[in-house]
Amino acid sequence: MHAIQIVLICFAAFAMSRVLIRYRRGLMRMLHVEMWLLFWICVVVVGLRPETTDLLANWLGVGRGVDTAMYLALLMIFYLLFRCFGKIEDLDRQLTKVVRANALREMEEDLDAAKQPEPPPAK
Amino acid sequence: MTRKQMAGADAGLDESHAHRGQVDAGSHAQRQRTPAGFQSVELGGPGRNDEPARGPTGACGTGRFHDTGKYCLSGGAGIVPTFTSFRAMGPKIVVIPAYNEELTIAEVVSGAVKIADRVLVVDDGSRDRTAALAKQAGALVIRHAVNRGVGAALGTGIEAAVRLGADAVVTMDADGQHRAEDAAKIFARLAQGDVDFVIGSRMKKGEDSGHMPAHRVLFNTVGNVLTFLLFGVWVTDSQCGLRGLSRKAASTIELRTNGMESLSEFIKEKKDKHWRFTEVPIKAIYTDYSMSKGQNFFVGVKVAIRLVWRRFFG
Numbered sequence: 001m002h003a004i005q006i007v008l009i010c011f012a013a014f015a016m017s018r019v020l021i022r023y024r025r026g027l028m029r030m031l032h033v034e035m036w037l038l039f040w041i042c043v044v045v046v047g048l049r050p051e052t053t054d055l056l057a058n059w060l061g062v063g064r065g066v067d068t069a070m071y072l073a074l075l076m077i078f079y080l081l082f083r084c085f086g087k088i089e090d091l092d093r094q095l096t097k098v099v100r101a102n103a104l105r106e107m108e109e110d111l112d113a114a115k116q117p118e119p120p121p122a123k
Numbered sequence: 124m125t126r127k128q129m130a131g132a133d134a135g136l137d138e139s140h141a142h143r144g145q146v147d148a149g150s151h152a153q154r155q156r157t158p159a160g161f162q163s164v165e166l167g168g169p170g171r172n173d174e175p176a177r178g179p180t181g182a183c184g185t186g187r188f189h190d191t192g193k194y195c196l197s198g199g200a201g202i203v204p205t206f207t208s209f210r211a212m213g214p215k216i217v218v219i220p221a222y223n224e225e226l227t228i229a230e231v232v233s234g235a236v237k238i239a240d241r242v243l244v245v246d247d248g249s250r251d252r253t254a255a256l257a258k259q260a261g262a263l264v265i266r267h268a269v270n271r272g273v274g275a276a277l278g279t280g281i282e283a284a285v286r287l288g289a290d291a292v293v294t295m296d297a298d299g300q301h302r303a304e305d306a307a308k309i310f311a312r313l314a315q316g317d318v319d320f321v322i323g324s325r326m327k328k329g330e331d332s333g334h335m336p337a338h339r340v341l342f343n344t345v346g347n348v349l350t351f352l353l354f355g356v357w358v359t360d361s362q363c364g365l366r367g368l369s370r371k372a373a374s375t376i377e378l379r380t381n382g383m384e385s386l387s388e389f390i391k392e393k394k395d396k397h398w399r400f401t402e403v404p405i406k407a408i409y410t411d412y413s414m415s416k417g418q419n420f421f422v423g424v425k426v427a428i429r430l431v432w433r434r435f436f437g
Contacts, residue, residue: 086436096275096381099267103245103279104286107265 008047012040213290213370214240215310218283219262220276221297225251226412232260234303235295238310243283244297245276253297273364274385278378285374292373296364300413305405309367312403319372319398320389322358323365323405336409342423349427350387353434356394358402362386365405372398379437383422384429391433 019036022028028036046053046069053065062068217239221228228244235242244257248270258264265283267276277294284292291313295301301323309321325335326343335343343362350361366389368376376392378385393400407413 085432089432092381093379095269096271096278099269099271100275100279100282103265103267104283107263107283108286111263 005047009044012043012047016040213288215291215293216240216284216287216289217242217306218277218280218292218294219244219257219297220247220273220280220294221245221249221253221257222247222270222273222276223249223251223253224297225249225253225256227299228253228297229256229260231295231297231299231301232257232262235306236261238303238307239293241284241287241289243280243287245280245283247271247273247276272381272385273383274378274388275381277385278376281368281373281376285370289373290370292368292370294364294366294368296413298413299410300407301365302406302408305365305403308403308405309365312401313367313369317399318401319369320393320400321367322360322389322400322402323363323367324358324360324402325363325405325407326359327402327404335407336414339409345423346387346426349430350390353430354387354391354394356390358390360402361390363405363407369398372396380429380433382426382429384426384433387426387430388433 016037019028019033019040023030023033050065053069055065057063057065057068060068062071215238217235219228219231219235219242221244224231232242232244242262244254244262244264246254246257246264246266248267254264254266265279267279280294281292291310293306293309293313295306305323309323312318312321326340343360346362347358347360351357362383364386372392375396376389378388378392380388392398
């Protein structure tokens with residue numbers, strides 16, 4: 001077994017343990033857990049049997065299995081970036097809504113307070 | 124007090140403004156154009172405070188109540204003479220988004236209070252004395268707890284103006300780049316009642332249009348082209364912050380972006396909501412300070428990415 005295979009398998013095992021820990025803490029949904037476990041199991045399989053990627057490469061018409069794995073990894077990274085950017089945009093808008101609602105509420109309170117008659121001076 | 128009651132005369136406006144707010148009786152007033160430059164303005168039904176519309180003494184200076192309970196600006200005929208632009212208006216409100224603008228905000232507000240009924244400064248999380256100086260100069264200050272960007276501040280200011288019963292809203296930059304007289308021109312253009320959205324254009328030649336630095340011309344041209352490609356509307360100055368909105372436009376605008384890209388998003392809103400639109404030539408004042416506050420290459424790239432995102436992914 002080559003060193004790169006050991007690194008890949010160890011990293012996949014670590015990643016799967018993190019997925020399970022997050023699931024136990026209630027931070028991940030079952031569907032996401034299944035998807036991530038499937039992904040990391042595929043990484044372990046490819047790490048142990050690199051020739052399995054050749055099957056996919058032949059089917060896709062890419063020369064080498066390793067190239068196929070790289071292309072797919074790149075696609076996945078771009079997709080995750082897209083998801084992250086979208087999520088950040090959503091959070092940004094939500095934060096603006098909260099800040100705006102708070103600012104407008106304070107404005108109305110200030111205007112209300114300005115209209116209240118002053119209390120009579122204490123004797 | 125309800126938010127609705129906040130609007131118009133009860134919202135802390137002075138008596139003359141309160142009068143206008145009541146006379147206007149919301150945007151539901153029926154307005155009819157008549158020949159020979161006369162305009163019939165018939166105002167009836169509940170006002171903003173859910174009370175019958177009336178002047179401060181039961182009858183406005185030139186108008187009176189009719190038997191129907193409706194109030195008319197003019198005498199019995201319901202006709203008021205006008206030159207070309209008279210229109211019953213509620214408060215005119217200037218909105219100024221500001222972030223760390225203590226060097227210029229007082230002067231900008233001082234100019235704006237002369238041409239508007241109320242000036243709203245949206246302090247976008249400034250860490251300096253922007254809010255205090257704006258208040259001292261006569262503005263109503265709305266504070267964002269954290270910095271959210273010029274688009275978010277504009278959205279807050281416009282929503283506040285609508286709540287205060289504004290019939291016309293003009294937005295200005297806080298860095299001193301815009302002249303109060305140009306804002307007054309935009310108010311006057313909105314008062315004609317035939318447009319919902321006005322952009323002050325630094326590129327459009329007018330009697331007092333000024334000279335824009337070459338790199339700003341380049342940025343603006345790129346902004347104009349990008350705005351056109353993404354939203355299908357050509358304007359000569361898509362990045363100018365001096366803009367006017369009618370009550371209709373101000374109460375329907377939905378800005379989803381937070382930064383400089385919101386300036387182009389206004390134009391998307393114009394197209395989506397079928398606002399009647401025009402451009403008014405203005406003269407911008409370029410100082411070292413205002414130049415340092417403007418767009419640079421990296422801001423431009425960021426704005427472009429966010430605009431593309433806004434166009435295709437909402």
